Amino acid sequence: MRPPIDSGTVLITGACSGIGREIARQLARRARTLILVEQAEQELELLKAELETSNPTLGVILMPCDISRPGEVGDMLAELARHFISVDVLVNAITVGERDLFARLRWGSVERMLLANVVAPLMLTRRLLGPMLARGRGGILQISSGASQLFLPGAAAYVATLRCLDGFIESLRLEVEGTGVVITQAAPGPVHDRWPASHGAPSGPAPFFQVSAARCAREILACFERARPLVYPGRGHRWVMTLLPRLPRAVRRALGRWVARDLRDRSGQVPTLRGSPSRLLEETPSLA
Secondary structure (H helix, E strand, O other): OOOOOOOOEEEEEOOOOHHHHHHHHHHOOOOOEEEEEEOOHHHHHHHHHHHHHHOOOOEEEEEEOOOOOHHHHHHHHHHHHHOOOOOOEEEEOOOOOOOOOHHHOOHHHHHHHHHHHHHHHHHHHHHHHHHHHHHOOEEEEEEOOHHHHOOOOOOHHHHHHHHHHHHHHHHHHHHOOOOOEEEEEEOOOOEOOOOOHHHOOOOOOOHHHOEOHHHHHHHHHHHHHOOOOEEOOOHHHHHHHHHHHHOOHHHHHHHHHHHHHHHHHHHOOOOOOOOOHHHHHHHOOOOO
16 A cells, blocks of 8 residues: 555645655655645745756645644635645645743743644644545655654653654554555654754754755655655664663653753753743633
């Protein structure tokens, strides 16, 4: 069973940077239509021109959308429905992260991570999965991160969103088993161009574990076409992630504790939130 990439319609979020852009480039030779979703309209236009120049028969549909805004995601899906556009393969290739101790993060940053990393993929999957099941063919490729398996001080909220995605994708895959819909989760490690600076994301692992976005996309797509449930791109990263579950939880905590201590030392103090609990609750907006 293979996802219907060839001559199919593929929707890619986060299409203008990193892994998403490389997946768009590599699928442009095979898909009939690419639907590119990104917030920056100018970058979308540049990518469209590049893809159409090298692939004259390819159809490219641009969908400017901030996926951290559920209303915009809903409008995008409604626009596709109005034009009777069926999506054969969904590639969720964007996650939003911000590096800081949780007590210092603005709630707006936390909310944006929740909306972009959890709500948007679930919305897209919920709306596009039904027609795939009805046709008996389809594919969902979720680009997550190896951080979903780590204890990562300085990125607690980001890791929380990835843990949610991990549980969702693994459970959903079992729900649709045997239906003709392929579901794969990719959990890359350090990737060149993985994190645009505008996302304010975690930074700086060892070069030994880094792979190019192009190589990462190739490995992910190869595993997706083999209907693999989970892929860790890159030999070094794959070795570490295979070893990680064998480490006792206490050892993993100890490693995380060392990172947390370093973060606190560099900040000069343990961060605190100012104000009474009731005041803090008043300042924390609802996700509803």
